[in-house]
Amino acid sequence: MSFFSASPHLEQLVADNDWAEIPEEFVTREGRLAKLIGDKWHLPCEHLDGNVNIHKYGSPILQWVVTKYMIHVAQVTSSIHSYNGVIEIYATLRHRDFFTKSLSCVDPELLKPALVEQFEILILRLKEERKLWRAYRPIRWYIWAAENYPELGFCELYASELDCMKIPGGPKGEAVRSQDPEQGPLHPHLEVSLIVDALRRDVGQEFEHYQQRAAVAISKTYGRNPANYIALREEDVFDLVDDPEEPEWAVKLPRIKKGFRSARSDFIVESLDDETCQHIRALIEQNEAFDSLVEVNGKLIPCARPLFRRLEPNHLRLQTGDYESAYHIYTAHYTKLLRDFAKRMGLESPLTQGRMILTARRFRYTVGTQYAAMGMSRKELAHRLDHTDLQHVQVYYDILDSMRYALDKAGVLVYSRFVHLYQGGGAIPLNYPVERDQLIVTDQHSQPGDVAALGGCGLDDLCHKHPPFSCYLCPKFRPYLSDIHEHILDVLIRQHNERPESQTLGVHRVDVILAVGQVVRMCQGGL
Structure with missing residues (x-):
């Protein structure tokens, strides 16, 4: 792969220093083949295509050094680390159309001050944006290039300054x-x-x-x-x-x-x-x-x-x-x-x-x-x-x-608009005829020991779930048009906020709470 035709200075320096030529393919640290296909490098990354268009990097000198760095990192670390590095170099340094302007920098002596100026502007801009962590990869590239190819316009003294900078970690958390x-x-x-x-x-x-x-x-x-x-x-x-x-x-x-x-x-x-x-x-x-x-x-x-x-x-x-x-x-x-x-x-x-x-x-x-x-x-x-x-x-x-995920009644009624946990039928009047063996009752009413009817069950066999709470998640349930559901909701919310880690209902309590919220809204005419 030749970059020499546009930069006789680069060609001469490569020959004088006996630097290895850039191959058209190489083996990465993972033992896979990286290859120049057409005008793009293909790095064998496991979770993306790994295509790198090296010609975007402007000056033939920059193209050569970026390619050398890409090969080095892929061989000693990994393909994905190499790919992320060269992509971040381009993304951060292209500001002010730097790479296009660098095409005229075919002499390392012209490139050296232009690179230092671009890095100074980059660091200042990222500090103002509070994104200095993005400078990490381009800085590591510059330091590596200054250690290995200072003759190509990379200042060793400036690289030492960059190496002393404290770069914060990324904002992942x-x-x-x-x-x-x-x-x-x-x-x-x-x-x-x-x-x-x-x-x-x-x-x-x-x-x-x-x-x-x-x-x-x-x-x-x-x-x-x-x-x-x-x-x-x-x-x-x-x-x-x-x-x-x-x-x-x-x-x-x-x-x-x-x-x-x-x-x-x-x-x-x-x-x-x-x-x-x-x-x-x-x-x-x-x-x-x-x-x-x-x-x-x-x-x-x-x-x-x-x-x-x-x-x-x-x-x-x-x-x-x-x-x-x-x-x-x-x-x-x-x-x-x-x-x-x-x-x-x-x-x-x-x-x-x-x-x-x-x-x-x-x-x-x-x-x-x-x-x-x-x-x-x-x-x-x-x-x-x-x-x-x-x-x-x-x-x-x-x-x-x-992280105390407390629930309140007003919030549950709002949230219940977005859920589809209630699977039963429409509400029925309190005087609707329901066979006694199909009547669903609860003793969690306003006074201890009181029993109130919730609705009717359409199951032909004995229910093996956990009535009455599981009823709100059952397609056979027909709730009474009653304020009893609102009371059930109050009780369940209180239990949840007192012991959020406990799920003693036999079914997931929050699912029941949201389903009861849907029934309450139904009884209030909200559905």
Whole structure:
């Protein structure tokens, strides 16, 4: 790959210093092939296409040094670390059309002051925007270039100044700390309950519907990053006891935060709850309709069978010989599955009163806050979320004092507009004839020992759920047009706020509270 024609100075310096030429392909730290395809580099990242157009970097000298840095980082750290680095270099330094103007800087002596000036302006701008953390990657590139290629216009003295700067960490935990209603943790009662209900109601039969349900269920359960999930394969779902009669299903979740090695070089085994397992196994059954084969030089080569799969092989991966991962999706596709589920199921947030925003990061925040509230140790939480150290999980413990999700009657009645947890029929008058054996009663009335009728039951057999509370979640229930439901609501809200961790109803109490809220609104003429 030649950059020399536009810069004789660069050509001469490469020859004089006996610097290695830039290859058209190389092997990354993960053992995969990175290759120049057309006018773009393709870095074999697991969760995005990894395409880098090196010609965007202006001066032939900058193109050469950025390419050298890209190859170095990909070989010693990882492809994704390399890709993120060069993309951030371009995104932060392109201010004031720097790269276009640098095309005339074919002499390192002209480039040196221009680069220093651009970095000074960059740092000042990011300080004013309170985004100095974005300077980290371009600064590391400049320091590396000054250590290895000072002859190309990188000042060693200025690099020492940059190396002494204290760069703050990124604001990843800010959405958690502020409990942002659109980017932070999902409300465990008012939003997660709606998601669980939507999963139970969803009967979509298209292939993407199965993918959406599995993606939402597994994200809600484990709180990992999308890169963990897209590396999953069908073989990672297995029966721990190998007993067809009473299986105990588990999943091997690939790890991604361990020195930037390939995700499938290490796993954490997690048990599967019944509902998550149901959606994952349903997706595996749908996957059986598709082969995982690619044709290479007239021969069919078997590929891995990912859990979340593409219907057609990835041609970029085929061109670099990565046949095994040909049917694995990228994280952008996984994110789209979550977003499309919320749209298709009409999920609205009671908090924002707009479309609920579902992302793997929000599910991750939700799981983290829930584990912290349960008293899980920092070490165990870091392990569960696949973090490399304990520092990253501290944010979940910092906000425990503000995580008291109390409910009030007025709020429940507002939130109940957005839920569909009540499955019964319309309200019936108090004098409506109901057989005595079908009459539903409760003793939680205004005076101790009093018994009041809630409504009628359409079941022909004995109910094995937990009446009267489970009745509000049952399609056979017909509530009386009565203020008894309002009283039930008051009692349940008080119990919840006194002991939010207790769920002694036999059914999820918040689900019942929201369903009762719907019935109260119905009786008030609000439905």
